[in-house]
Amino acid sequence: MSSWPALGGPSTKLRFSTDLFVDAPAKPGRDGVTMDLLSTLPASNETLEPGAVLLRCFARNDAALIADIGRIAAAAPFRHMITPGGFAMSVAMTNCGQFGWITDRKGYRYSAVDPDSGKPWPAMPDAFRDLAARAADTAGFAGFAPDSCLINRYVAGARMSLHQDKDEADFAVPIVSVSLGLPATFLWGGAKRNDKPRRFRLETGDVVVWGGPARLNFHGVDPVTAGDEACRYNLTFRKAA
Numbered sequence: 155m156s157s158w159p160a161l162g163g164p165s166t167k168l169r170f171s172t173d174l175f176v177d178a179p180a181k182p183g184r185d186g187v188t189m190d191l192l193s194t195l196p197a198s199n200e201t202l203e204p205g206a207v208l209l210r211c212f213a214r215n216d217a218a219l220i221a222d223i224g225r226i227a228a229a230a231p232f233r234h235m236i237t238p239g240g241f242a243m244s245v246a247m248t249n250c251g252q253f254g255w256i257t258d259r260k261g262y263r264y265s266a267v268d269p270d271s272g273k274p275w276p277a278m279p280d281a282f283r284d285l286a287a288r289a290a291d292t293a294g295f296a297g298f299a300p301d302s303c304l305i306n307r308y309v310a311g312a313r314m315s316l317h318q319d320k321d322e323a324d325f326a327v328p329i330v331s332v333s334l335g336l337p338a339t340f341l342w343g344g345a346k347r348n349d350k351p352r353r354f355r356l357e358t359g360d361v362v363v364w365g366g367p368a369r370l371n372f373h374g375v376d377p378v379t380a381g382d383e384a385c386r387y388n389l390t391f392r393k394a395a
Protein backbone atom coordinates (compact mmCIF):
# COMPACT_ATOMS: atom_id res chain seq x y z
CA MET A 155 0.00 0.00 0.00
CA SER A 156 1.13 3.54 -0.46
CA SER A 157 1.77 6.02 2.31
CA TRP A 158 -0.53 5.62 5.29
CA PRO A 159 -0.85 8.77 7.37
CA ALA A 160 -0.45 8.72 11.11
CA LEU A 161 -3.55 7.15 12.61
CA GLY A 162 -3.06 6.29 16.23
CA GLY A 163 0.12 8.19 17.00
CA PRO A 164 3.40 6.47 17.76
CA SER A 165 3.03 2.81 18.63
CA THR A 166 3.64 3.51 22.31
CA LYS A 167 0.28 5.33 22.28
CA LEU A 168 -1.68 2.39 20.86
CA ARG A 169 -5.29 2.99 21.83
CA PHE A 170 -6.94 -0.30 20.89
CA SER A 171 -6.37 -3.57 22.66
CA THR A 172 -5.36 -6.33 20.26
CA ASP A 173 -7.69 -8.87 21.86
CA LEU A 174 -10.93 -6.90 21.74
CA PHE A 175 -13.80 -8.82 20.16
CA VAL A 176 -11.67 -11.75 18.99
CA ASP A 177 -14.02 -14.11 20.76
CA ALA A 178 -17.20 -12.11 20.22
CA PRO A 179 -19.94 -14.46 19.06
CA ALA A 180 -21.08 -13.88 15.53
CA LYS A 181 -24.44 -12.10 15.45
CA PRO A 182 -26.96 -13.04 12.84
CA GLY A 183 -26.53 -10.85 9.81
CA ARG A 184 -28.45 -10.61 6.59
CA ASP A 185 -28.89 -14.34 6.59
CA GLY A 186 -29.71 -14.48 10.28
CA VAL A 187 -32.94 -14.99 12.16
CA THR A 188 -33.23 -11.41 13.43
CA MET A 189 -32.69 -9.81 10.04
CA ASP A 190 -35.22 -11.60 7.89
CA LEU A 191 -36.21 -8.41 6.14
CA LEU A 192 -32.66 -7.67 5.04
CA SER A 193 -32.25 -11.21 3.80
CA THR A 194 -35.04 -10.62 1.33
CA LEU A 195 -33.28 -7.65 -0.27
CA PRO A 196 -32.45 -8.38 -3.90
CA ALA A 197 -28.83 -8.47 -4.96
CA SER A 198 -27.93 -5.61 -7.26
CA ASN A 199 -24.86 -4.54 -9.19
CA GLU A 200 -23.75 -0.93 -9.36
CA THR A 201 -20.90 0.10 -11.65
CA LEU A 202 -18.76 2.69 -9.87
CA GLU A 203 -16.73 3.27 -13.02
CA PRO A 204 -15.24 1.00 -15.71
CA GLY A 205 -13.55 -1.88 -13.86
CA ALA A 206 -15.18 -1.21 -10.49
CA VAL A 207 -18.47 -2.78 -9.40
CA LEU A 208 -20.41 -2.73 -6.13
CA LEU A 209 -22.32 -5.98 -5.62
CA ARG A 210 -24.93 -5.28 -2.99
CA CYS A 211 -26.17 -8.16 -0.80
CA PHE A 212 -23.83 -10.53 -2.63
CA ALA A 213 -22.51 -12.47 0.41
CA ARG A 214 -25.66 -13.98 1.91
CA ASN A 215 -23.76 -16.18 4.35
CA ASP A 216 -22.26 -13.38 6.45
CA ALA A 217 -22.79 -15.14 9.81
CA ALA A 218 -20.91 -18.22 8.55
CA LEU A 219 -18.10 -16.02 7.18
CA ILE A 220 -17.81 -14.25 10.55
CA ALA A 221 -17.63 -17.64 12.28
CA ASP A 222 -14.76 -18.56 9.94
CA ILE A 223 -13.01 -15.31 10.87
CA GLY A 224 -13.27 -16.33 14.53
CA ARG A 225 -11.52 -19.63 13.78
CA ILE A 226 -8.78 -17.88 11.80
CA ALA A 227 -8.25 -15.31 14.56
CA ALA A 228 -7.90 -18.10 17.13
CA ALA A 229 -4.82 -19.30 15.20
CA ALA A 230 -3.53 -15.91 14.01
CA PRO A 231 -4.87 -13.23 16.37
CA PHE A 232 -5.80 -9.73 15.21
CA ARG A 233 -3.09 -7.18 15.82
CA HIS A 234 -2.55 -3.47 15.19
CA MET A 235 0.33 -3.43 12.74
CA ILE A 236 2.86 -0.64 12.68
CA THR A 237 3.39 1.54 9.63
CA PRO A 238 6.92 2.15 8.29
CA GLY A 239 6.63 5.58 9.92
CA GLY A 240 6.13 3.98 13.35
CA PHE A 241 2.40 4.50 13.84
CA ALA A 242 -0.11 1.85 14.90
CA MET A 243 -2.99 1.33 12.48
CA SER A 244 -6.44 1.85 14.01
CA VAL A 245 -7.67 -1.21 12.08
CA ALA A 246 -6.70 -4.58 13.57
CA MET A 247 -5.55 -7.15 11.00
CA THR A 248 -4.88 -10.80 10.43
CA ASN A 249 -4.66 -12.93 7.27
CA CYS A 250 -5.42 -16.30 5.80
CA GLY A 251 -4.17 -17.98 2.66
CA GLN A 252 -0.73 -18.58 1.25
CA PHE A 253 0.40 -14.98 1.76
CA GLY A 254 -0.57 -12.34 4.30
CA TRP A 255 -0.25 -8.58 3.94
CA ILE A 256 1.90 -7.08 6.70
CA THR A 257 3.45 -3.77 7.65
CA ASP A 258 6.17 -2.91 10.13
CA ARG A 259 9.08 -0.47 10.35
CA LYS A 260 10.65 -2.28 7.37
CA GLY A 261 7.73 -1.54 5.02
CA TYR A 262 4.57 -2.91 3.43
CA ARG A 263 4.80 -6.39 1.95
CA TYR A 264 3.40 -9.91 1.78
CA SER A 265 4.70 -12.69 3.98
CA ALA A 266 4.11 -16.44 3.83
CA VAL A 267 4.40 -16.61 7.62
CA ASP A 268 2.71 -14.74 10.43
CA PRO A 269 5.52 -12.63 11.90
CA ASP A 270 3.95 -12.93 15.37
CA SER A 271 4.15 -16.73 15.43
CA GLY A 272 6.62 -17.64 12.69
CA LYS A 273 4.01 -20.08 11.36
CA PRO A 274 2.17 -20.09 8.01
CA TRP A 275 -1.09 -18.14 7.98
CA PRO A 276 -4.25 -20.24 8.47
CA ALA A 277 -5.56 -21.81 5.27
CA MET A 278 -8.13 -19.85 3.28
CA PRO A 279 -11.55 -21.46 3.86
CA ASP A 280 -13.18 -22.84 0.71
CA ALA A 281 -16.20 -20.61 1.36
CA PHE A 282 -13.91 -17.54 1.18
CA ARG A 283 -12.26 -18.68 -2.03
CA ASP A 284 -15.58 -19.53 -3.68
CA LEU A 285 -17.17 -16.23 -2.67
CA ALA A 286 -14.23 -14.23 -4.04
CA ALA A 287 -14.20 -16.13 -7.33
CA ARG A 288 -17.98 -15.77 -7.80
CA ALA A 289 -17.87 -12.04 -7.00
CA ALA A 290 -15.02 -11.43 -9.44
CA ASP A 291 -16.80 -13.45 -12.11
CA THR A 292 -20.01 -11.48 -11.59
CA ALA A 293 -18.02 -8.25 -11.95
CA GLY A 294 -16.56 -9.46 -15.25
CA PHE A 295 -13.23 -10.90 -14.05
CA ALA A 296 -13.36 -14.64 -14.73
CA GLY A 297 -10.85 -17.06 -13.18
CA PHE A 298 -9.92 -15.04 -10.06
CA ALA A 299 -7.82 -17.27 -7.77
CA PRO A 300 -6.67 -15.30 -4.71
CA ASP A 301 -3.67 -16.49 -2.74
CA SER A 302 -4.19 -13.95 0.03
CA CYS A 303 -7.02 -12.73 2.23
CA LEU A 304 -6.36 -9.79 4.51
CA ILE A 305 -8.94 -9.61 7.31
CA ASN A 306 -9.53 -6.15 8.72
CA ARG A 307 -11.41 -5.51 11.96
CA TYR A 308 -12.81 -2.02 12.58
CA VAL A 309 -14.21 -1.11 16.00
CA ALA A 310 -15.98 2.26 16.35
CA GLY A 311 -13.60 5.04 15.36
CA ALA A 312 -11.27 2.85 13.30
CA ARG A 313 -10.68 4.04 9.75
CA MET A 314 -8.48 3.51 6.75
CA SER A 315 -7.20 6.53 4.90
CA LEU A 316 -7.05 6.82 1.11
CA HIS A 317 -4.46 4.50 -0.36
CA GLN A 318 -3.75 2.29 -3.37
CA ASP A 319 -3.25 -1.48 -3.17
CA LYS A 320 0.04 -1.86 -4.98
CA ASP A 321 2.13 -4.47 -3.18
CA GLU A 322 0.92 -7.24 -5.49
CA ALA A 323 2.98 -8.74 -8.32
CA ASP A 324 0.43 -8.38 -11.12
CA PHE A 325 -1.97 -5.44 -11.37
CA ALA A 326 -3.89 -7.27 -14.11
CA VAL A 327 -5.53 -9.30 -11.33
CA PRO A 328 -8.52 -7.65 -9.62
CA ILE A 329 -9.31 -7.13 -5.94
CA VAL A 330 -12.41 -8.42 -4.16
CA SER A 331 -13.44 -6.67 -0.95
CA VAL A 332 -16.21 -8.09 1.28
CA SER A 333 -17.94 -6.09 4.03
CA LEU A 334 -19.30 -7.86 7.14
CA GLY A 335 -20.87 -6.65 10.37
CA LEU A 336 -21.24 -2.94 11.12
CA PRO A 337 -21.89 -0.67 8.13
CA ALA A 338 -19.19 1.66 6.89
CA THR A 339 -18.69 4.52 4.48
CA PHE A 340 -16.37 3.49 1.68
CA LEU A 341 -14.33 6.17 -0.06
CA TRP A 342 -13.86 5.55 -3.76
CA GLY A 343 -11.31 7.91 -5.26
CA GLY A 344 -9.59 8.11 -8.59
CA ALA A 345 -6.18 7.33 -10.01
CA LYS A 346 -4.65 10.35 -8.27
CA ARG A 347 -4.50 10.87 -4.51
CA ASN A 348 -6.15 14.28 -4.77
CA ASP A 349 -9.09 13.07 -6.92
CA LYS A 350 -12.17 13.80 -4.84
CA PRO A 351 -13.52 10.48 -3.51
CA ARG A 352 -17.16 9.47 -3.79
CA ARG A 353 -18.73 7.90 -0.70
CA PHE A 354 -20.79 4.69 -0.61
CA ARG A 355 -22.41 3.10 2.40
CA LEU A 356 -21.42 -0.56 2.65
CA GLU A 357 -23.57 -2.98 4.64
CA THR A 358 -22.88 -6.53 5.69
CA GLY A 359 -22.74 -8.77 2.63
CA ASP A 360 -21.86 -6.00 0.18
CA VAL A 361 -18.87 -6.71 -2.06
CA VAL A 362 -16.75 -4.27 -4.06
CA VAL A 363 -14.64 -5.58 -6.95
CA TRP A 364 -12.12 -3.46 -8.80
CA GLY A 365 -9.62 -4.26 -11.51
CA GLY A 366 -8.66 -3.37 -15.06
CA PRO A 367 -8.53 0.43 -15.50
CA ALA A 368 -9.63 0.93 -11.86
CA ARG A 369 -7.11 -1.50 -10.29
CA LEU A 370 -4.93 1.23 -8.78
CA ASN A 371 -7.68 3.63 -7.74
CA PHE A 372 -7.37 5.23 -4.33
CA HIS A 373 -9.87 4.01 -1.74
CA GLY A 374 -10.42 4.09 2.01
CA VAL A 375 -12.94 3.87 4.84
CA ASP A 376 -14.34 6.69 7.01
CA PRO A 377 -14.28 6.19 10.79
CA VAL A 378 -16.73 3.41 11.64
CA THR A 379 -19.67 4.35 13.87
CA ALA A 380 -20.81 2.18 16.79
CA GLY A 381 -23.98 0.18 16.11
CA ASP A 382 -25.70 -3.13 16.69
CA GLU A 383 -22.68 -5.28 15.87
CA ALA A 384 -19.41 -5.38 17.79
CA CYS A 385 -17.35 -4.34 14.82
CA ARG A 386 -16.97 -4.29 11.06
CA TYR A 387 -14.89 -6.89 9.24
CA ASN A 388 -13.54 -6.58 5.75
CA LEU A 389 -12.08 -9.41 3.71
CA THR A 390 -9.72 -8.20 1.00
CA PHE A 391 -8.91 -10.95 -1.50
CA ARG A 392 -5.87 -10.41 -3.68
CA LYS A 393 -3.35 -12.36 -5.70
CA ALA A 394 -0.08 -11.38 -4.08
CA ALA A 395 2.43 -13.45 -6.01
Ligand SMILES: O=C(O)CCC(=O)C(=O)O
Binds near residue numbers: 304340
Ligand atom coordinates in the same frame (compact mmCIF):
# COMPACT_ATOMS: atom_id res chain seq x y z
O1 LIG B 1 -12.14 -2.14 4.68
C1 LIG B 1 -12.29 -1.86 3.50
O2 LIG B 1 -13.43 -1.75 2.99
C2 LIG B 1 -11.09 -1.60 2.61
C3 LIG B 1 -9.84 -2.27 3.07
C4 LIG B 1 -8.66 -1.96 2.23
O3 LIG B 1 -8.71 -1.17 1.34
C5 LIG B 1 -7.38 -2.65 2.46
O4 LIG B 1 -7.23 -3.38 3.43
O5 LIG B 1 -6.45 -2.46 1.63
Ligand SMILES: [Mn+2]
Binds near residue numbers: 317318373
Ligand atom coordinates in the same frame (compact mmCIF):
# COMPACT_ATOMS: atom_id res chain seq x y z
MN1 LIG C 1 -6.94 -1.23 0.01
